[in-house]
Amino acid sequence: MTKAFSALPRVDTLVLAGGNSRRMGSDKALLLWQGIPLLRRVAQVAAACTERVYILTPWPERYTDVVDPGWHLWRESAPHRGPLLAFQEGVARLQAEAIPPDWVLLLACDMPCLDEQVLWEWRHRLGSLPPEMVAALPKTQRGWEPLCGFYRLSQMHQLEAFLQTGGGSFQDWLSGIPTVVLPLWQAQMLTNCNVPADLEGANP
Numbered sequence: 001m002t003k004a005f006s007a008l009p010r011v012d013t014l015v016l017a018g019g020n021s022r023r024m025g026s027d028k029a030l031l032l033w034q035g036i037p038l039l040r041r042v043a044q045v046a047a048a049c050t051e052r053v054y055i056l057t058p059w060p061e062r063y064t065d066v067v068d069p070g071w072h073l074w075r076e077s078a079p080h081r082g083p084l085l086a087f088q089e090g091v092a093r094l095q096a097e098a099i100p101p102d103w104v105l106l107l108a109c110d111m112p113c114l115d116e117q118v119l120w121e122w123r124h125r126l127g128s129l130p131p132e133m134v135a136a137l138p139k140t141q142r143g144w145e146p147l148c149g150f151y152r153l154s155q156m157h158q159l160e161a162f163l164q165t166g167g168g169s170f171q172d173w174l175s176g177i178p179t180v181v182l183p184l185w186q187a188q189m190l191t192n193c194n195v196p197a198d199l200e201g202a203n204p
């Protein structure tokens with residue numbers, strides 16, 4: 001797909017790759033899906049529909065062989081804090097970039113069925129959202145899908161405020177902020193691989 005970004009809000013991707021893969025039993029970022037390491041698969045899709053790709057992980061040296069030269073591997077300041085605090089760190093680092101994005105696409109590293117066309121379609125919706133809208137995410141029966149959606153960088157003081165009051169989960173935070181639901185045509189796209197059987201059953 002041709003990139004035609006100029007008229008759209010700027011979007012960079014943050015991929016979280018610092019989980020323990022406890023249920024999987026080995027680092028799932030490196031597990032092969034259709035011959036491609038999961039982390040690479042996710043970053044490839046992201047690179048096709050956002051300006052820049054950042055991967056946040058406490059162990060970047062593990063992934064140097066699976067990332068493209070144009071992607072950025074960021075070393076996380078502390079391991080094992082969970083996705084919300086990892087996101088907070090990623091947001092702070094994006095805000096400190098020379099050209100911060102308008103929106104962050106936040107992705108887990110274990111989602112092989114991500115659909116570039118869907119992400120692209122979602123991205124096109126961002127420009128018409130009211131300025132107070134903080135996040136744009138798909139929602140399922142399980143609730144918000146926080147690791148497959150968009151967050152407005154200029155509103156991330158609302159994450160700081162939530163964390164300062166002792167909040168700790170994405171679902172709790174999202175229940176208190178303006179978030180728009182993104183349409184999900186195929187729930188399969190959100191498949192994330194937590195145990196070995198998930199990887200075997202994941203089809204595009």
Ligand SMILES: Nc1nc2c(ncn2[C@@H]2O[C@H](COP(=O)(O)OP(=O)(O)OP(=O)(O)O)[C@@H](O)[C@H]2O)c(=O)[nH]1
Pocket residue numbers: 016017018019020021022023024056057058076079080081082083086107108109110147192193194
């Ligand atoms: N950078 C970073 N990413 C994290 C952290 N905790 C979880 N993640 C990522 O968040 C996403 C969703 O996490 P899970 O699917 O629960 O993965 P996990 O924590 O490795 O799996 P389990 O150990 O089995 O719970 C994955 O992409 C993880 O790599 C963290 O502390 N730092």
Ligand SMILES: [Mg+2]
Pocket residue numbers: 108110192193194
């Ligand atoms: Mg998962």
